[in-house]
Amino acid sequence: MRITFIGGGNMAKALLGGLIGQGYSPSGMQVVEPFAELHETLSQQFGVRCVTAVDASSLLCDTVVLAVKPQQMREALTPLYGKLEQQLVVSIAAGIRLADISRWLGGYLRLARAMPNTPALIGKGVSGLFADPSVDQSGRLNAERVLNAVGSILWLQDEAQIDAVTAISGSGPAYVFYFIEAVEAAARQLGFDEPAARKLTMETFLGATQLAAQSAESISTLRQQVTSKGGTTEAALKSFAVSGIAAEIAQGIEAAALRGRELGDSLGRDAGASGHA
Numbered sequence: 001m002r003i004t005f006i007g008g009g010n011m012a013k014a015l016l017g018g019l020i021g022q023g024y025s026p027s028g029m030q031v032v033e034p035f036a037e038l039h040e041t042l043s044q045q046f047g048v049r050c051v052t053a054v055d056a057s058s059l060l061c062d063t064v065v066l067a068v069k070p071q072q073m074r075e076a077l078t079p080l081y082g083k084l085e086q087q088l089v090v091s092i093a094a095g096i097r098l099a100d101i102s103r104w105l106g107g108y109l110r111l112a113r114a115m116p117n118t119p120a121l122i123g124k125g126v127s128g129l130f131a132d133p134s135v136d137q138s139g140r141l142n143a144e145r146v147l148n149a150v151g152s153i154l155w156l157q158d159e160a161q162i163d164a165v166t167a168i169s170g171s172g173p174a175y176v177f178y179f180i181e182a183v184e185a186a187a188r189q190l191g192f193d194e195p196a197a198r199k200l201t202m203e204t205f206l207g208a209t210q211l212a213a214q215s216a217e218s219i220s221t222l223r224q225q226v227t228s229k230g231g232t233t234e235a236a237l238k239s240f241a242v243s244g245i246a247a248e249i250a251q252g253i254e255a256a257a258l259r260g261r262e263l264g265d266s267l268g269r270d271a272g273a274s275g276h277a
């Protein structure tokens with residue numbers, strides 16, 4: 001697979017590391033990164049070709065990965081306008097819709113969009129993936145290979161589901177960190193020093209999530225198995241129920257999905273941006 005990354009930041013590095021770790025050849029990969037200081041790290045770490053701007057060689061690929069910040073997308077697409085032929089273009093930018101990318105590329109349709117999450121930086125991400133219906137099986141496979149380099153994937157039937165993926169798994173690591181912080185703070189209040197509170201909390205999260213991932217039982221059954229009648233866990237869960245924590249979480253996630261739709265609307269606007277209308 002020959003891949004050109006537009007943008008050589010954190011996500012591009014995670015994807016390059018994952019792909020090379022899976023046996024893809026660095027000679028098939030290139031990075032277009034305007035910040036020349038990053039080139040030395042990228043070429044030393046991964047052995048890939050780096051250029052500051054799109055040139056003829058960088059278009060000699062079968063897949064283009066758009067790994068720039070959403071606000072940088074329109075400008076980053078300008079040099080590709082009218083130059084793409086058969087390459088699959090995969091965007092990992094949060095919020096930007098395929099219709100907007102297509103318009104900024106002059107109607108190009110061989111497009112896919114992914115929403116990864118930060119555990120991708122250690123190869124443990126999960127990405128929602130959506131491709132334009134015109135993308136064939138080989139194009140879909142290429143998109144899958146790129147995102148599988150940093151974790152698992154879930155194909156979506158409808159692009160609007162990306163906003164829900166953003167609200168669940170995109171923002172999800174922050175929800176988990178929030179819960180970890182709260183449990184760790186409670187451990188401190190119960191008298192543990194910082195290292196002990198951290199150890200007890202982290203090992204509990206790691207152990208519980210691994211048990212849940214490996215178990216054939218439902219999460220609800222696993223929870224009930226820890227909750228004996230009249231016991232300590234039941235006391236905590238009753239208190240959570242009185243506070244309505246589950247409903248609050250659902251409401252927060254709904255707010256995240258709504259914000260995703262709003263950001264998609266504003267990021268896709270042409271007003272104020274330069275380049276093609």
Ligand SMILES: NC(=O)c1ccc[n+]([C@@H]2O[C@H](COP(=O)([O-])OP(=O)(O)OC[C@H]3O[C@@H](n4cnc5c(N)ncnc54)[C@H](OP(=O)(O)O)[C@@H]3O)[C@@H](O)[C@H]2O)c1
Pocket residue numbers: 006007008009010011012032033034035038067068069070072075076077092093094115116117118119120121170
């Ligand atoms: N990090 C995550 O876990 C994560 C999760 C989900 C989605 N994403 C998405 O992934 C995308 C990349 O995120 P990131 O964390 O890798 O961002 P990042 O570290 O800022 O990387 C973006 C890179 O693109 C470069 N760039 C800017 N304009 C460019 C242009 N016109 N042509 C080529 N390259 C250009 C930037 O250079 P300068 O620094 O010089 O501007 C920067 O090095 C974002 O859209 C984000 O929404 C990231």
